[in-house]
Amino acid sequence: MTQAKRKADDLQEETGEQSSQYLTFSLAGEEYGVDILGVREVKVWTQVTVLPNTPVYVKGVLNLRGSVVPIIDLRLCFSMEQVDYDATTVIVVLKLDIKGRERIIGLVVDAVSDVLDIKSTQVRTTDEFDMTSQTDAITGVAALENKMVILLDAAKLLSGGELADLSKDAAAVKEKANVAEAEEE
Numbered sequence: 251m252t253q254a255k256r257k258a259d260d261l262q263e264e265t266g267e268q269s270s271q272y273l274t275f276s277l278a279g280e281e282y283g284v285d286i287l288g289v290r291e292v293k294v295w296t297q298v299t300v301l302p303n304t305p306v307y308v309k310g311v312l313n314l315r316g317s318v319v320p321i322i323d324l325r326l327c328f329s330m331e332q333v334d335y336d337a338t339t340v341i342v343v344l345k346l347d348i349k350g351r352e353r354i355i356g357l358v359v360d361a362v363s364d365v366l367d368i369k370s371t372q373v374r375t376t377d378e379f380d381m382t383s384q385t386d387a388i389t390g391v392a393a394l395e396n397k398m399v400i401l402l403d404a405a406k407l408l409s410g411g412e413l414a415d416l417s418k419d420a421a422a423v424k425e426k427a428n429v430a431e432a433e434e435e
Contacts, residue, residue, distance in 0.1 A: 267369045267370060267371055268369070268370040269367050269368065269369045269370070270285060270286075270367075270368055270370075271285070271286040271287075271365055271366065271367055271368075272284060272285060272286060272365070272366050272368055272392075272399065272401065273285075273286050273289050273292075273342065273362065273364075273365055274362075274363040274364050274365070274366055274399055275340075275342060275359040275360070275361060275362045275363055276359065276360045276361045276363055277324055277325060277328070277330070277359050277360050278325060278330045278331070278360070280398075280400060281363060281397055281398065281399045281400065282324075282359070282399065282400045282401075282402055283366065283368070283392065283399045283400070283401050283402065284342065284344065284357075284401075284402050284404050285404075286365055288344045288345055288346060288404055288405075289342060289343070289344060289345075290343040290344060290345045290354065291343045292340050292341070292342055292343070292362055293314075293340060293341045293343060293356070294339075294340055294341075295335045295339040295340060295341060295358065296312060296341070298310035298311060298312045298321045299311050299312070299313075306326055307322055307323050307324075307326035307327040308320060308321070308322060308323075309321045309322070309323050309358060312341070312356060314343065314354070314356075317354055319343065319354050319355060319356050320355050320356070321341060321355075321356040321357075321358060322355060322356065322357050322358065322407065323358040324357045324358060324359055324407075325358070325360075327407060333360075335358070338360060338361035339358065339359070339360060339361070340358075340359060340361065340362050341356040341357065341358055341359075342356065342357045342359055342362070343355075343356045344356070344357065344404050346404055346405045347405060348405050355404075355407075357404070357407075366392075366394070366399065368392045368394070368399070368401075372392045372393055372394060373389075373390045373391070373392050373393075373401065374390055374391050374392075374393060375389065375390040376388055376389070376390060376391075386403075386406045387402050387403055387404070387406040387407045388400060388401070388402060388403075389401045389402065389403045
């Protein structure tokens, strides 16, 4: 059992409320959060290998300890203004279960903020807003004492088909790199 899960279970026992931990990050001046259990690591921005003929929000792929990981600029994915990456820009690497298959993706965000315990009573689902959400990936908004945090289901950021295509492209890049390495030896 992870430390995050133990902490959430302890809080539920004490208060009777269900709680989850979220890694929060900023994006265009707003706070977003993803379930901490899906976060594999946080990396400083690193140049990536660009893949041709991919959507504008796909920055490319990154070799992460032998795994080729598609890197998605979340600003561009949400049709926000593109900005230059700086010292606070990070890649949040997530392990996702999409249609029963484990996938690793990286999300480029402006900066990581905090890890927060958010109680289920603090979350308002998008259904409560009586409006259509631009993306199914937004699961709700947490109303905290001094801020609002937009909660995301990272597995819904890309449809299964888009992610499958990216994974194929990433596998092709890895295969070409392996062939090039073998030829050099």
